[in-house]
Amino acid sequence: MSTRERAQELLTDLAGPDAVLREDQWTAIEALVVHHRRALVVQRTGWGKSAVYFIAARLLREQGLGPTVIVSPLLALMRNQVAAAERAGVTAATINSGNVTEWDDVHARVAAGELDVLLVSPERLNNPDFRDQVLPSLSADAGLVVVDEAHCVSDWGHDFRPDYRRIRSLIAELREGVPVLATTATANDRVVEDVAAQLGVGGADTTVLRGGLQRESLHLSVVTIPDPTARIAWLADHLETLPGSGIVYSLTVAGANDLAALLRDRGMEVAAYTGQTDPTEREAAEQDLLQNRVKALIATSALGMGFDKPDLGFVVHVGAPSSPISYYQQVGRAGRATERADVVLLPGPEDREIWSYFASVAFPREHVVRRVLEVLDTERAQSTQALEPLVELGRTRLEMVLKVLDVDGAVRRVKGGWLGTGEHWHYDRERYERLDEARLSEQRAMIEYQSTDECRMAFLRRQLDDPSLTGDAEADRCGRCDNCTGQHLSADVSADHVESTRRRLxxxxxxxxxxxxxxxxxxxxxxxxxxxxxxxxxxxxxxxxxxxxxxxxxxxxxxxxxxxxxxxxxxxxxxxxxxxxxxxxxxxxxxxxxxxxxxxxxxxxxxxxxxxxxxxxxxxxxxxxxxxxxxxxxxxxxxxxxxxxxxxxxxxxxxxxxxxxxxxxxxxxxxxxxxxxxxxxxxxxxxxxxxxxxx
The missing domain is CATH 3.40.50 (Rossmann fold)
Structure with a gap:
């Protein structure tokens, strides 16, 4: 049996008897398995990126090579990926904040060579025990390294995570000839260039697959209702008319909880899902949505990358995200295996105030960062809690700064906390100023999206530098959004329903x-x-x-x-x-x-x-x-x-x-x-x- 035939066989196990390995998927698998090259895959949500790396992992194991290490950012994504791996006969396990009690067992299985795939959160890569005891053997024995949602490595991206920068250290320590795969669906030209530089996957020996971002099932609409009460009343009136089950996104935790409570009061089966939701409750909520036991999860961005429900029927945003790129990423959850999925944006004038708040917690000014370096000891480890009173930063921002400084070599995480290294550190003011301007530009684009009369899908694709766009406005139209069809959802809502919603709120x-x-x-x-x-x-x-x-x-x-x-x-x-x-x-x-x-x-x-x-x-x-x-x-x-x-x-x-x-x-x-x-x-x-x- 040829390698391609075996790959097709594994795809059938993974995705069902009707699944057919596409040419571009085989190109990626061949680069990794046959030629042991590096690959950068930028493809739309639902293209089948996870199939590429699970099939490659199994084929490499059949060659006698070591386990595949997948760096994956979200618990929901990990749970879906482990389930998918099992369907393909791949033995997989995960190490993340939600399964602390299983870490020792997973470490032992890694050491015993019992795992085909290990999924790790980026935060684990710089955990002292994992970094010093588990990572060296993985670097020496890994058959493949996969960086999923690779846009997170770039601070130009919509979901930058400093811990992702640690991945380049893992890649640098790999033995020669170990293939590396970086994947993402949401990266414009600037992010792709940065990811390639950060991960070393952009050289001449790299296979780059970058496809079009058109999504044939998505029907995009914008409904502008300035009054926030009427906006919620509209959603309550229309939620049950949307196809199947889906996700309603809120910009804030409080907004998600309040909206879920109101919709439940109206007799709808919904549940809140936020970063503050208990991990066990999160998993139960995911299963409820996957099994269609709820009409919708009312979620923050905590339910985002990688959540895989192929028949998700709709995505509604109550409040606009600050970036068209993150908006495309979230609406991409819908319509992977359905002929139609409805995508509705309900923007509000208060959105900009929320954007401003999140922008205020970006990377701090130089004098604040310098103070962090000043108070760090080079011999005695200090915990984040101990450092917090010494600097004018909240804990979340302090942890972010420490992680960036760690990647830059100015500090080092050890048991008990953080040490200063004494190494020179440069504050890249020009880069941070350009980042601020890029974020403001994305906000302006998101506002433009709400009022544009051009094809909404083409607008989003252009923001992501989709290489398949022709530049011809007519040729690039999706033919399905409200602007293309002229069928705009009415913003009207019954006065009685507005009043009853107002009384509730x-x-x-x-x-x-x-x-x-x-x-x-x-x-x-x-x-x-x-x-x-x-x-x-x-x-x-x-x-x-x-x-x-x-x-x-x-x-x-x-x-x-x-x-x-x-x-x-x-x-x-x-x-x-x-x-x-x-x-x-x-x-x-x-x-x-x-x-x-x-x-x-x-x-x-x-x-x-x-x-x-x-x-x-x-x-x-x-x-x-x-x-x-x-x-x-x-x-x-x-x-x-x-x-x-x-x-x-x-x-x-x-x-x-x-x-x-x-x-x-x-x-x-x-x-x-x-x-x-x-x-x-x-x-x-x-x-x-x-x-x-x-x-």
């Missing part, structure tokens, strides 16, 4: 979680606090979030307009929240936090609520004139700037809990420290209440 009041532990490392910033917080506030409430479809616009109006007395609607909403608050002991007094931007509003609201609730008005909690500016960098810095920041109020004559009102809350530390000041002044308990939740 118009319920003010959300829990305000309290801080229970002091951040680690406070001693390093001169604060003698540690362990459990024993003198903080009780569980509080917020009126609403800026991202709420109903309360968001109202709250933004409070912050955007001029300062003045509280509107009657605001007072009524606050009274409703207070009336439904299940506190252990009713407050007897009310104090207002000092506000630089809205003192008249807060003071007027405080007086009116005190009068209605028959609470003793205790005045305003003022900041000391010499108090440090509040740093928002991380918890330790924030607490340090709030210690002794408030003028002690006179509560000697007051008895009972105090209701403490603030304009907004984000991290919760300002209200925590203010409550502590009130407790120290004699308050029995403090019940925090913020109008705006920004977290």
């Amino acid at each position: 118009d319920r003010p009041g959300l829990d305000l979680a309290i801080r229970k532990q002091w951040p680690t490392g406070l001693k390093k910033v001169g604060v003698e606090l540690s362990g459990k917080i024993t003198d903080g506030p009780e569980t509080g409430r917020i009126l609403g979030r800026l991202t709420d479809p109903v309360w968001g616009p109202r709250l933004r109006a409070l912050t955007d307009g001029e300062d003045g007395p509280a509107p009657d609607g605001l007072e009524a909403a606050c009274i409703k929240v207070l009336a439904e608050w299940t506190w252990d002991e009713r407050p007897t007094g009310l104090m207002v936090m000092e506000s630089d931007s809205r003192p008249a509003l807060l003071n007027d609201l405080g007086e009116r609520l005190a009068r209605v609730g028959r609470l003793e008005p205790l005045g305003v909690l003022h900041r000391r004139p010499d108090a440090r500016p509040v740093s928002g960098a991380n918890s330790a810095f924030r607490v340090a700037s709030l210690v002794d920041a408030f003028e002690p109020p006179d509560l000697t004559a007051h008895h009972g809990p105090v209701l403490l009102i603030d304009l907004s809350t984000d991290t919760g530390w300002t209200l925590t420290m203010a409550a502590r000041a009130l407790r120290q002044a004699g308050a029995d308990a403090v019940l925090p209440f913020a109008l705006i939740g920004r977290g």
Whole structure:
């Protein structure tokens, strides 16, 4: 039997008796298995990239070569890939954050040569135990290395992950002649060039397969409904009419949870799926969608790359992603094995505010990064928690910076944390500035996509530098999107349904979680606090979030307009929240936090609520004139700037809990420290209440 015939046989095992190995798939397999070359495959979602590497893995094993190492970014993708591998007779296992209890067994199976394929998350590549104990044997014995979703290696891409940069070290340590395959569906020219440079898969000895990105099953539409309540009502009205089951994407975790709750209230079988969903619940939700037990998963981008449900019938976005490239990647989940899949974008004016927030957590300025290098010890490992109080970065951004510095050789991850290497490090300011401009350009393109009258699929393909585009607008039209057919979905929604949705969303009041532990490392910033917080506030409430479809616009109006007395609607909403608050002991007094931007509003609201609730008005909690500016960098810095920041109020004559009102809350530390000041002044308990939740 020839190698190609054997490859066809394996494809039949993998994909069914009707599957036929395409010429371009065989070209990739031949390059890897017969010629042991490197290959870069940039092909649309559903093209069959996973079939290439599973078949290649099995063929290489049949040649007596070692296991294939697949670097894969998401748990959902790994679970799908392991199941697919088993269908092709490939023994596969995975190492990721969701199967910690199995790591030792998997390591042993690798050492014993029992695995054909090992899927690892990029984060594992620089785990000290894995890097030092498992990776060397894999590098020496691997028969094939696959970098799936390879656009993640490029900071020009829509989903850059610093851990992916570690892959180049793995590739550099391979013995000569080990084939390497890099695959992605979402990469424009700039990203392809960067991936090739990063992974060393772009030289003369590399097979490059880059195909067209046309998706014949996708029917793209945009429905513009500025009012967020009407937008959600439209989705609730139309969800059941969409074919099969699918995914509804939300830009935020809170938005996904709230939308799922509302749709369930309307009797629909849906589930929320976000980065904060428990791994076990995530897996159950994936299975529910795969088995069509739910109409939709209401998801963030946590459900993205590689999730494989061939008959997924629709993808809806409530809010536009900031990049046409990431949008194409997400809608590519739909219609892989169906004649038709509906793709609907429901953009909103608030999308840009969310884009701005995510842009604000990009790679920090040079002086901040230099500070990280300054505080790192070259001999004593420091954990991320220990470093956090020493730099003005939150933990997520600090970890990202450390990973970039690690790849660049300026730091090294070891057991117990991070070490500085003392090596010279260059801050590539020009690159980061170009990245900022590229992201702004992508945002402008996403806005243009919403209003364009050209073919929507051709628009997206052009953003990805699709080599199969002809440049002839008529020839490149898909013939299926709303602009091509002239069949635009109506934005009309029944006034009754809008009103019922508004009533459901118009319920003010959300829990305000309290801080229970002091951040680690406070001693390093001169604060003698540690362990459990024993003198903080009780569980509080917020009126609403800026991202709420109903309360968001109202709250933004409070912050955007001029300062003045509280509107009657605001007072009524606050009274409703207070009336439904299940506190252990009713407050007897009310104090207002000092506000630089809205003192008249807060003071007027405080007086009116005190009068209605028959609470003793205790005045305003003022900041000391010499108090440090509040740093928002991380918890330790924030607490340090709030210690002794408030003028002690006179509560000697007051008895009972105090209701403490603030304009907004984000991290919760300002209200925590203010409550502590009130407790120290004699308050029995403090019940925090913020109008705006920004977290």
